[in-house]
Ligand SMILES: Nc1nc2c(ncn2[C@@H]2O[C@H](COP(=O)(O)OP(=O)(O)OP(=O)(O)O)[C@@H](O)[C@H]2O)c(=O)[nH]1
């Protein structure tokens with residue numbers, strides 16, 4: 001049998017006495033401690049050098065669709081205005097693509113109902129839903145068949161837009177379910193529709209780069225997509241306004257208006273030749289992230305005693321879906337700040353990539369593992385309890401948090417007490433699991449609200465800079 005040479009060299013002497021064993025273990029522990037101290041010192045030196053250069057590294061973390069890229073957009077809107085304007089024209093294609101995705105989802109539902117089966121029905125629910133549909137008088141007719149034919153060219157536009165954006169699309173790969181539940185509550189069943197795979201880009205700054213418009217070939221392609229898109233406007237509206245479509249969505253519990261990248265109520269404004277994406281459109285547009293991208297911001301502080309008060313903030317936007325998370329680890333080493341996003345409205349939703357897992361449960365476990373990661377002991381933690389607008393709407397519709405989180409008990413099913421409860425829970429997890437005592441700053445956010453988010457970001461800027469100026473003795 002082959003013997004690993006390292007294992008061979010490191011194995012204890014065969015005639016080792018108990019006292020020799022104790023002495024050897026102590027020597028090894030001391031050597032490990034010294035090595036850890038050296039690593040720690042190197043890290044501190046590097047951090048100090050970065051701070052002396054006035055450079056900070058900030059990682060945006062959280063599960064898929066938690067709002068990381070949207071937060072990054074808000075940062076860029078405030079602190080990288082020139083780049084923001086440069087990219088504005090490129091977002092038009094993303095918005096068009098988002099609309100087409102909603103339309104194709106509706107067409108697939110019609111197709112599924114007309115053929116009596118389909119990919120969008122959960123297996124165990126299909127018979128119930130189909131019998132509901134046939135008895136409710138909501139059956140789709142020739143009118144819908146005609147709309148399907150008339151809207152078919154949108155598939156070609158979708159392909160052209162994806163080419164233009166350099167986008168890819170990948171089906172979600174299921175991973176293993178987690179055993180724990182949020183705050184140790186029992187797992188409860190969650191109704192959720194299946195969803196289509198989503199297109200993604202590796203870098204949205206490349207995808208929406210404004211200079212594409214100067215390339216005549218790309219421009220001609222974009223113009224032809226826009227013309228087809230405009231031609232389909234009335235049919236898209238007819239489809240969206242159709243009562244049978246609305247009822248079919250209701251039966252499947254799909255609230256399209258609350259989903260990422262929803263623009264169907266803005267067709268008149270968007271399906272025109274002169275349409276330019278507004279700031280609001282850009283933050284609402286959905287472009288899934290794959291991989292990790294670095295974005296630079298120049299941020300000035302108001303309290304430095306030295307002449308130059310400009311800092312470079314390196315922001316890292318990551319893909320949040322489970323298959324993407326292993327790529328986060330190498331970035332933990334030198335991270336000064338983590339902004340972690342927990343979408344609080346997701347308590348009754350499942351992960352796209354693993355339909356067995358509750359999204360709040362996933363987010364809570366992720367927060368716990370970030371808090372307990374040794375490499376991040378000195379990293380400043382900022383938590384966004386995000387999507388408060390959607391949480392408010394959901395609770396108003398009568399969806400009860402305690403159905404999914406029994407430990408919430410009989411507290412009022414309203415946004416303020418719910419957010420307060422989650423805030424306390426997340427704070428508690430942070431305190432219990434951080435290797436050393438630290439404070440996590442917690443904000444309640446709706447990052448699609450750019451005015452409110454601007455205030456949050458200014459507060460974060462001041463807080464982060466003040467702490468880093470103090471630790472690097474620059475004040
Ligand atoms: N209504 C509402 N929508 C939000 C909020 N935050 C983000 N969104 C929307 O949710 C969608 C997903 O947000 P993203 O920022 O792309 O999510 P992400 O965390 O970057 O997701 P991945 O790239 O998949 O990891 C986008 O369409 C956003 O506009 C919010 O607070 N309220």
Ligand SMILES: [Mg+2]
Pocket residue numbers: 068069070287288289317318319320
């Ligand atoms: Mg993203």
